[in-house]
Amino acid sequence: MTLLSLVLPAYKVQGYLRECLDSILDQGFADLELIAVDDRSPDHCGEILDEYAARDPRVKVLHLAQNVGLGEARNAGLARATGEYVWFVDTDDTLTPGSLEKVARALREQAPDVLIVDFERTYPIGRPRRSRLRRTLAAAAGPNGADLRARPGLIKSIHTVWNKIVRRDLLAQLDLRFAPGWYEDVSWTYPLLVGAERIYTLEEVCYAYRQRRQGAITRTVNPRHLEVFTHWERAWELIDRQGGRADPVRPVLFARMIWHLMQTVGNADRLPPNLRKHSFLRTADMFARYLPTGGFAPPRGADGLRYRLVSRRAWRPYAALQAVRRAQCRMRDALTGQRDRPGRGGLGLLARAYYRLQLRLPLDPNLAGYAAYWYREVSCNPAAVEQAARGLAPHMRGVWVVGRDATGAVPAGTAHVVEGSRAYYRLLARAKYLVNNVNFPDFVRKRPGQVHLQTHHGTPVKAMGLDGQHHPAGEKHNFAALLRRCDRWDFSVSANAHSTEVWDRAYPCAFEALETGYPRNDRLARAGATESAAARAALGIPADETVVLYMPTSRPEPGRLPPFDAPALAAALGPHGLVLVRGRHVAAASGASDQVRDVSSHPAVEDLYLAADIMITDYSSAMFDFAVLDRPIVLYAPDWAQYRAAHGAELDVLAHAPGPVVRSLPELVSLLRDGRAGEQSERRRAFRERFCAWDDGHAAERVVRRVFLGEQVTPSRLPAAMRARSVAS
Known part of the structure; x- marks a missing residue:
């Protein structure tokens, strides 16, 4: 008989579910079965569970026909359990490293009816804190392993089920099941403790209980x-x-x-x-x-x-x-x-007074304010949303915010205001809709009736939001201020299921997730050979040249860029090869020649994607956009271990790479010289299946219909044939 059955009911926990499953399965403990119950979760929980079950025989998934609630979902999992002991684990929590071996040792050596383990509380911001269970146990006189009559003080321990491992036969003997409704732990735990003859306590932290900002009933x-x-x-x-x-x-x-x-x-x-x-x-x-x-x-x-x-x-x-x-x-x-x-965001007295005055005036229901990249340019997802809104919601008037240094790059005919001007404060205070791919400044106040749309600007690879707080690169960030800014979001655009999971966890706020695909990729999804040829012509690139686009992720320490030799890559491509380099620091180090061009200042990165035959990148979200074109992508990742240690990772990008992975510059040069960049097309297909499923050319339309027109929009997955199509065909 299996020693331990872990029952995990899942409902609206997509952002935490993988961490929970990994905390159990990665411990290498074999004498268990994990019974995961999909309580008709409306998010990606069911898909995640099936993914884990497909690769680990210890995982069994039960999909319920309808949502029944936490108690009944636990009952359904218990009915499938075959282990000697049962442990009910909440899927937004985790087990601590080594906890399964500690629990198994206690179960085998002590043979208790109930094993109570200590736990720690984890918080959105800050370090975990150990529970007060040790203090309770110290006050509970009596021998460890006795019943309640010998240790009545155990009644004062927390009544939750997730820190109690129970002999399955005892549950059957007491005919103990979970009743529906909130506080279902109460009517299960106390009858259990009364009926148990041997209650053993393990004063080691085996469970991490997550204190969530959203979703916890105690905060509702x-x-x-x-x-x-x-x-x-x-x-x-x-x-x-x-x-x-x-x-x-x-x-x-x-x-x-x-x-x-x-x-x-x-x-x-x-x-x-x-x-x-x-x-x-x-x-x-x-x-x-x-x-x-x-x-x-x-x-x-x-x-x-x-x-x-x-x-x-x-x-x-x-x-x-x-x-x-x-x-x-x-x-x-x-x-x-x-x-x-909250700070004032550097506002002067007059600016603050003017902004507050504008906040007292009515919202303009037909005004939308747009911004991108800290007011540096008119681009990315907000630009694609504005373009779609012009046709689908012509009553909406869009106005962009740009910095003083960026006014010269504003496209002709684009309505805009300059940061710091009176018109700027009027727009932020009076616009019904505010759209950005980053956050607006701290001083911006979310007004009743105002709608904030966060589009983001990439599929996350490095740790984002709160996930970054325990990594060196995020140690100096003010995460409390970050959450205040994110609390303004009404909608959060997501490119794919991976992004949706990350945004839910990294920004635990009450927004509606819009899993629509990225609006900025609509142009790539619709493009064909004609658009690619036009992009090349605009850049002055002959049709017969092999074009490699090198786009590494930006690093705060330019001196730590991996070695790169653009001329060597160009030589490997032959006389008709061209290397486009985007990234100021790496371009400056590469130099320029007839076969190497610095395109860091080119205003539309989509032009570069369309012109390129091959992309070389490391951990940049650019790979997810370029993958829409179904062209070869090479990951040049000599410093992945160091980068991951400093910045954290939302994705093991090497394990999910869309093509060949190389670890050294000579290996990269050899790959291009031998024409092997297009190898591993099956990896590219799997990558596109996972990360580009919504990129059908209508993402911006879906966003506009939901946000500006109030329609309910649910995209359906693209047929495999469409996802696999080559733009060049």
Whole structure:
């Protein structure tokens, strides 16, 4: 029999699911089965689970026909479990390295009914913090491995299921299943602990519990918090079925119940104001109903006062006490949050006053403000969206923001304002729509009714957003300020499923993901031989030349660029070869000749893509755009290990490379000389299947219809024949 069955229900956790699965499967522990339950998740969870199951026989996937909720999804997974023990893992959490061996050793040596492990809490920003379980266990007198009667203090440990590994036979013996609704852990954990004869505790951190900004029910104001009462009633019903086992610990269970219910009563972060008195009176009813025969002695201090007020149904004094506690919390938060207050973004007094005045005036429902790359140019996804809006939403007036140094490069006829001008502040304050491929400055205030569209500007390879905070390149960033900026987003454009997963995790904010493909790639998806020939003609490139485009990713340390010799590459291509170099530092180092050209200042990178036969890059998102053309891509990656260590990685780009991978300059020269750049076309096909599936030439249209016209748009995957087509054909 398999030792351990891990049951993982998945619903709307696409950004965290891979990390969770990897934390289990990469430990190399074989004596397990992983039963993943796709609870009819509307995102990519089901696809991710199937992907893992296809490559690891330990993974079994159950796709539910309809969404049933966390409790029922766990039940469905439990029904498929065959292991001696069961561990219910939440799929936005992770297991710590080495935890499976520690758990397995404890299970084999101690043979417990229930194994409780310690955990740590991880936060969107900052380092993990270990739980207080050690303190609870220290206060729980009695031998490790005894039951609740010998160690009643265990009742005060956290009631969640994910830090408890349970003998599967015991669950069958107690007929213990999860009930539907919020707080389903309550009506499962306490009957389980009462019924267990051997409860062993492992004071080692084996589980990392993620404190999410979005999606956690404890951070949600909702009447469903009242379901906690139903689960406590069910818990007592199941406990009473076990006869007198609970009698010695009934006072401790009762105290735990009232303490837990008071976490909900009057809690401004959970219940709307009109239900707080109702929840208090219901707690008082539970107090009277389940009060132990021998009575109950409240603790000392403020908590004891709250218990007494509940027992007397004294709502007004209780509400007043809660109001004082909330005021104290607000004062504490105000004092501790001084260092993290939003800045003014360098605004002067007059500019700030003018901007605030404009904020008081009505929004213009037909005005859209566009920006790209920190106001440096008119380009990328915002430019493609604006172009599509001209035809699909002609009532919309688009105005661009550009910096003072960029005004000379604004295309003729493009309406624009200059950063820092009065018109600039008017646009930011009055435009109904603000579109950008980066964030607007900190001073920009999101107005009620205003819509922010974040288009992004690449498929992520290096660690992005919050994912970068634990890597050297991100150590000095202000991630709290980053989240405030991202909280303004209403929509986030995604090029592919990989990007959608990353944006969900790296920017945990309440935006709607638009998995439409990148608007800027519409031109590439629609292009054919005629467009490629026109791009070459515009650049003065003869039709018979073999053109290589070298586009490495930008690095903050130009001196650490990998060695590159453009003339040597040009010579390897022969007399009709041309190397285009885009990247100022690498172009300056390469020099120029008849066969080497610096194209770093060319305004439209799409022209270069269309003109090139082959791309050479390293970790740049340019490869995902160029792949739309289905032309050879070579990854020149001599410093991948160093780059990944400094910047982190959202993708193992070498494992998913769209073509040959070379590690040295001589190897790269040899590859071009021998004409092998087009090898490994199967890798390119798989790359396009995964990262270019939405690039059908209509991405900008989908964005405009959803954002500006309010239509629901769901793209369908392109037929394989269309994805595999060659632009040159």
